[in-house]
Amino acid sequence: MESKRGWLKQSFGKRLNALHSWNAWIVLLLTVTGIVLSIGAIRGDLGAFRVTLKQLHIYLGLASVLLMVLYAPMIRKHWRQIRARRNQRANLVFVLALLIGWAASGVILWQFRHMPPGLNNAALLVHDLLTWVGVPYAVYHAISRSRWLKRQQRLEQAAASRPPAAASVAAADIAPVASEHATAGRTAAQAVIDALKELPITRASFLRLVAGVLLVIAVGPAFYRWIKGAFDTGGSSTAEYVANDGNRMLPPPAPLPDSAAVVGGGAKGNFRIYTVTEIPTFSSDTWKFAISGLVDKPNAWNWEQFLQMKRTVQVSDFHCVTGWSVYQCTWEGIPLKQLLAAAGVQASAKYVKFYSGDKVYTDALSLSQANGDDIMVAVLMDGKPIPQQLGGPVRLIVPQMYAYKSVKWLQGIELIEKEHMGYWEVRGYDNDAWVGKSNA
Ligand SMILES: Nc1nc2c(c(=O)[nH]1)N[C@H]1C(S)=C(S)[C@@H](COP(=O)(O)O)O[C@H]1N2
Ligand SMILES: [Mo]
Numbered sequence: 001m002e003s004k005r006g007w008l009k010q011s012f013g014k015r016l017n018a019l020h021s022w023n024a025w026i027v028l029l030l031t032v033t034g035i036v037l038s039i040g041a042i043r044g045d046l047g048a049f050r051v052t053l054k055q056l057h058i059y060l061g062l063a064s065v066l067l068m069v070l071y072a073p074m075i076r077k078h079w080r081q082i083r084a085r086r087n088q089r090a091n092l093v094f095v096l097a098l099l100i101g102w103a104a105s106g107v108i109l110w111q112f113r114h115m116p117p118g119l120n121n122a123a124l125l126v127h128d129l130l131t132w133v134g135v136p137y138a139v140y141h142a143i144s145r146s147r148w149l150k151r152q153q154r155l156e157q158a159a160a161s162r163p164p165a166a167a168s169v170a171a172a173d174i175a176p177v178a179s180e181h182a183t184a185g186r187t188a189a190q191a192v193i194d195a196l197k198e199l200p201i202t203r204a205s206f207l208r209l210v211a212g213v214l215l216v217i218a219v220g221p222a223f224y225r226w227i228k229g230a231f232d233t234g235g236s237s238t239a240e241y242v243a244n245d246g247n248r249m250l251p252p253p254a255p256l257p258d259s260a261a262v263v264g265g266g267a268k269g270n271f272r273i274y275t276v277t278e279i280p281t282f283s284s285d286t287w288k289f290a291i292s293g294l295v296d297k298p299n300a301w302n303w304e305q306f307l308q309m310k311r312t313v314q315v316s317d318f319h320c321v322t323g324w325s326v327y328q329c330t331w332e333g334i335p336l337k338q339l340l341a342a343a344g345v346q347a348s349a350k351y352v353k354f355y356s357g358d359k360v361y362t363d364a365l366s367l368s369q370a371n372g373d374d375i376m377v378a379v380l381m382d383g384k385p386i387p388q389q390l391g392g393p394v395r396l397i398v399p400q401m402y403a404y405k406s407v408k409w410l411q412g413i414e415l416i417e418k419e420h421m422g423y424w425e426v427r428g429y430d431n432d433a434w435v436g437k438s439n440a
Contacts, residue, residue, distance in 0.1 A: 007070075027138055051429070098130055105123040105130070118325070124322070132219070140212055149204055233268050234268075246281045253385055259313045259332040264328040272320065279389060284303035287357075287393065295340075295415050311379065314332075315329065315331075316329060316397065316399035318397075329382065336396070350367055355411060378396070390408070
């Protein structure tokens with residue numbers, strides 16, 4: 001309350017300046033934390049840091065909302081103040097649109113558990129798009145409004161308003177008693193010269209232009225690639241992963257009729273490739289799959305033996321906890337239920353632990369979760385062998401849970417008695433990963 005009164009006691013201009021610089025700092029910090037969050041590398045060694053960083057990013061976002069709340073009662077007066085400055089008005093509208101868009105999509109992503117996956121997907125797209133546009137704009141804004149550039153502009157204005165000293169001295173020297181005709185001629189000639197001396201654009205606006213062009217060159221290509229991927233719902237990058245698969249698994253798995261016909265109609269959307277290690281490469285010469293632990297019949301398979309197990313086909317959606325989804329994937333594989341039944345789960349077993357061939361990533365389900373009908377040890381997607389980027393040759397699919405449960409490069413299943421916390425769960429993700437189930 002005290003500080004609120006203090007805030008209102010300040011002059012309008014002072015408050016405006018304070019909001020402006022707070023906003024600048026918070027946008028800068030949001031940019032840095034946001035960009036670091038989007039870097040794949042921090043999924044590895046810095047995994048736990050990632051969860052903390054996301055929390056920090058959310059707090060900063062809330063601070064940005066608070067600034068907008070403080071600014072709201074001032075907006076009318078501010079708008080009137082800058083009535084004559086079209087650039088400033090345009091800047092204000094643009095910046096407010098950016099901040100509101102970031103905040104609205106950010107709140108959805110923050111509260112993803114209470115939101116339908118489709119909305120999360122849209123929010124992530126908007127959040128990313130605004131970042132691609134807004135961050136270069138903020139950099140441009142910072143450069144073009146920098147003190148240094150402002151000083152350049154002032155110097156130029158001062159120079160322009162000064163009389164051309166050299167020219168008048170010269171005129172006085174050469175023609176101390178000029179005829180009227182000569183004076184008129186001289187004035188006309190000087191006007192031509194003066195016009196030639198006038199720069200078509202000022203130095204300051206030239207520097208602004210250079211900064212703008214450099215920024216477009218710097219981010220343009222990456223932005224274009226992002227746009228192409230983000231708005232392509234036909235899974236073109238998925239097709240690319242299939243075409244460039246580094247795994248050598250022979251023979252390739254022969255798809256069942258439903259799989260070959262792609263009964264789901266083809267996955268809608270693109271997967272983002274996530275890994276906490278280098279992407280591993282597998283060959284059927286050495287690849288093995290095993291189920292062990294508290295089971296009556298532990299078993300290990302090589303690729304050829306593994307392919308002899310009975311498979312089924314299912315169509316399901318795939319949701320990542322960071323907001324993106326891929327819809328209607330046609331998966332073919334061995335239902336986990338079937339594997340568990342064949343292995344003979346012992347009464348003491350309570351959890352099913354999954355091991356990735358990357359030797360780092362693990363996750364687990366309770367036995368009752370693991371017996372869900374749609375949980376699959378998948379070998380094909382949309383009729384094609386799962387490529388290494390997407391977790392092939394074999395990955396787990398748990399459609400109704402966030403995809404951090406869907407272990408890529410699955411090679412081991414172990415029945416255990418005590419609960420196991422997976423890679424991301426240890427680093428702060430919720431062990432309860434049901435999609436859309438809100439748990440406050
Ligand atoms: N081995 C392994 N499995 C993993 C992950 C991983 O990093 N390593 N990431 C998980 C997460 S968080 C998601 S969203 C999905 C991503 O699958 P994709 O890379 O095929 O899109 O894989 C899950 N399984
Ligand atoms: Mo994820």
